Amino acid sequence: MTYQETLDYLYAQLPMFTRVGASAYKKDLTNTLALCEALGNPHLKFKSIHVAGTNGKGSSSHMLASILQEAGYKTGLYTSPHLIDFRERIKINGIMIPQEFVVDFVDKYKSLFEEIKPSFFEWTVALCFQYFASQKVEIAIIETGLGGRLDSTNIINPILSIITNIGFDHMDMLGNTLALIAGEKAGIIKKNTPVVIGENHPEINPVFQQKAKSEQAFLCYAEFETELFHFKNNETESHFDIHLRTGENWLNMQCDLPGIYQKKNICTVISSIPFIRQAGFKITESDIKNGLFQVKKNTGLMGRWQLIQNNPKIICDTGHNEHGMKLVSQQLSKVKRKNLHMIIGMVKDKDVSKVLSLMPNEATYYFTKANLPRALDEKELQAIAITNNLKGNTFIDVESAIQYAIQNSDKEDLIFIGASTFIVAEALEYFQKQNIKLQ
Numbered sequence: 001m002t003y004q005e006t007l008d009y010l011y012a013q014l015p016m017f018t019r020v021g022a023s024a025y026k027k028d029l030t031n032t033l034a035l036c037e038a039l040g041n042p043h044l045k046f047k048s049i050h051v052a053g054t055n056g057k058g059s060s061s062h063m064l065a066s067i068l069q070e071a072g073y074k075t076g077l078y079t080s081p082h083l084i085d086f087r088e089r090i091k092i093n094g095i096m097i098p099q100e101f102v103v104d105f106v107d108k109y110k111s112l113f114e115e116i117k118p119s120f121f122e123w124t125v126a127l128c129f130q131y132f133a134s135q136k137v138e139i140a141i142i143e144t145g146l147g148g149r150l151d152s153t154n155i156i157n158p159i160l161s162i163i164t165n166i167g168f169d170h171m172d173m174l175g176n177t178l179a180l181i182a183g184e185k186a187g188i189i190k191k192n193t194p195v196v197i198g199e200n201h202p203e204i205n206p207v208f209q210q211k212a213k214s215e216q217a218f219l220c221y222a223e224f225e226t227e228l229f230h231f232k233n234n235e236t237e238s239h240f241d242i243h244l245r246t247g248e249n250w251l252n253m254q255c256d257l258p259g260i261y262q263k264k265n266i267c268t269v270i271s272s273i274p275f276i277r278q279a280g281f282k283i284t285e286s287d288i289k290n291g292l293f294q295v296k297k298n299t300g301l302m303g304r305w306q307l308i309q310n311n312p313k314i315i316c317d318t319g320h321n322e323h324g325m326k327l328v329s330q331q332l333s334k335v336k337r338k339n340l341h342m343i344i345g346m347v348k349d350k351d352v353s354k355v356l357s358l359m360p361n362e363a364t365y366y367f368t369k370a371n372l373p374r375a376l377d378e379k380e381l382q383a384i385a386i387t388n389n390l391k392g393n394t395f396i397d398v399e400s401a402i403q404y405a406i407q408n409s410d411k412e413d414l415i416f417i418g419a420s421t422f423i424v425a426e427a428l429e430y431f432q433k434q435n436i437k438l439q
Contacts, residue, residue, distance in 0.1 A: 003099035006106050007086055014113070014120040031118040032152040035126040038112055042133030046076065047279065048140045048156045049272075052148040052185045053164030053198060055324050056265045059257060059295075059304055060164055060198070061143045063269045066298040067291030068139055068276075069093050071283045076132040076140030078153070080121070083302050083425040084432065090128045094299045097131050105130065121145050125152040139281065149187020159279040161188045161217075163208070164198040164268055167323030178204050186211040194218040194275045198268035222264070225271040233258045235307040235315065235335075242270060250285065255292040259305035259317065260334075261327040266292065303424045305331065308417075308431055312409040313337065316417040316424045322351060325358045328418065332360060337414035341366065341405045342390075343427070344419035345398070346381060347374040355419065356388045363416075364408075365392025368401040370422035398426040 001009060036043055049064060051057045058079050065077040075093055082088040087096035105127050106113075113123060132140050142158070144151040166182045182204040189195050189211045197208055200221045212219035224245065231240040238258050242250040255266060269292075273283055295301055308314035313335075319328040332340065340363040346352050347370075367382040369375040378394040385392070395401035398417075405415050417427045 001103060001107070003103055006103045010106065010120060010123065014118065014123055029150060029152065029155060031116050031122045032125055032155055034116050035112070035118060035122065036129060036155060038109075039126060039130050042129040043156050045133040046137050046140055048076075048142050048158045049160045049162065049276070050142050050144070050153065050156060050158040050188045050190075051162045051164070052144040052151070052188050053162075054167035054181070054185075054321065055319070056164035056198060056261065056268070057143050057162075058318075059259075059262060059301070060162065060265045060269050061141045062295050062299040062301040063255075063257075063265065063292060064272065065091075065094075065141045066295045067269070067273070067283060067288050068141075068281070069298050070291040071281065071287040073138045073281065074136070076128075076135075076137035077299060078125075078128045078132075078140065079143045080124070080145050081421060081425075083421070084429050088300065088302075089124060090131055091299065092132070092135055092137055094297075096300075097127075101131055102127065119152075122152045139276075144185075144188065147184040147187070149184045151188075154188055157190060158188075158193060160272060160275045161190060161193055161195040162198070162268060162272055163188070163195065164265065165323070166199070166201060166204050167321060179207055182207040183211075189215050189217050189219075191215045192217060194220070194278075196268060196272045196275065197221050198264055199223070220271065222268040222271040226267040228263050228267050231260075231263055233260060235305075235313070238262060240266070242266075244270075250289070253289060253292065256294055256296050257301070257304055259327070260331050261319075261324070262304075302428060303421070306428075308427075309436060311411040312341075312406065312413040312415055314406075314415045314417065316427055318421045318424050319418060320346070320350065320355070320420050322354050322358065325355045325419065328416075329358050329360060332414075332416060335414055338410055338412035339364065339414075341409055341413060341415045342392070343368060343398070343401045343405055343415065343417045343423070344381075345369045345378065345423040346376045346420050347372075347422070348376045349374065350376075352376065352381065352384050353388065356385050356390060359388070359390060359419075361389050363390070363392075365390050366395055366401040366405050367392055368395040368398050368423070370398065370420060370426055372422060375420075375422070398423055399430050402427060402430060 051061045068075040077091045090097040227243040303318040342363040343366040345368045367378045
């Protein structure tokens with residue numbers, strides 16, 4: 001099969017959470033263990049760092065990968081979901097897995113898939129581990145897909161675990177309280193393996209502390225290790241100083257990720273460095289500064305407060321739950337503009353009304369949907385939005401919503417695209433086809 005035929009086969013044959021939702025989520029590691037055993041347990045052949053959390057795990061994973069690349073290490077990076085190309089999920093030093101490796105892997109193990117019947121995510125995790133092992137990566141950053149305890153990635157034995165934060169998301173699968181959700185995320189804490197917690201939250205701290213104690217894992221909170229101050233940002237980068245618990249001050253730092261929500265992610269990442277050094281990796285202050293300064297260049301990260309163009313200004317962001325939208329709305333309020341246009345869509349299994357309640361009332365809305373079964377119908381989204389005093393028209397797809405918004409915007413206006421990773425994905429694909437250079 002060709003690469004595209006291979007992907008079409010996988011999409012058709014394997015349950016895919018991003019498309020159909022909870023029915024594709026398996027609360028069990030059996031399939032992943034069986035796949036990896038048949039492959040010779042490739043996940044045991046390289047060192048890894050495991051990253052979980054409700055929000056921020058993707059950004060944090062990319063920052064860590066960028067820093068390790070700057071330090072000269074052959075660095076694997078596994079994240080999900082992808083935005084434009086499936087291969088974004090699996091990279092080494094910022095370069096996507098070759099199409100040929102994907103095709104050959106499926107061709108070689110097709111009968112194994114038919115016997116084990118894995119989900120799309122389980123298969124992808126096995127592919128990732130096999131690729132990283134075959135390429136002899138020195139370190140791999142592995143982001144969980146959903147939860148932690150029963151996530152397919154949770155068969156690795158990392159040198160460090162990171163939990164960025166806990167918020168309400170995927171409650172139908174992870175639990176309807178912060179403590180229950182934290183319990184699932186805490187499942188990545190391993191025996192005698194340090195864990196860094198990105199946010200200090202009194203309600204859920206006991207969950208992490210109890211798990212760490214039972215695993216004899218050293219636990220630390222990023223906010224007690226690292227303080228970020230003098231933070232300023234524009235549409236393309238952020239500037240800040242950092243104070244470390246050791247007494248050091250790092251001044252005039254820069255990061256090419258401008259979202260205000262990156263402040264906590266940056267602290268989490270920097271608080272993780274001492275533990276990575278303890279595992280034998282040599283990382284200098286210069287590596288950290290250079291790594292943060294060119295995350296997007298080193299890793300290809302997209303969709304995090306990403307500026308598409310000016311006049312009118314177009315920005316997209318993948319924030320899609322209550323925690324994420326609260327921060328997105330906060331940043332929107334600080335952007336200078338004449339009028340605000342919001343192109344949004346959501347999936348059915350989110351707390352739609354709660355997320356909509358956090359969006360600005362003064363904006364003109366363009367309600368649309370992504371091209372997947374989980375997508376909430378645009379008219380249903382509009383109806384819920386009206387109850388939250390948000391007004392606008394419906395559009396059958398992302399492309400038509402973008403075109404209409406641009407046509408009806410002044411040069412001084414701001415067009416925001418988001419509320420769903422999948423809306424952002426289709427928007428980026430559209431702009432790419434229009435030969436717009438993504439910043």
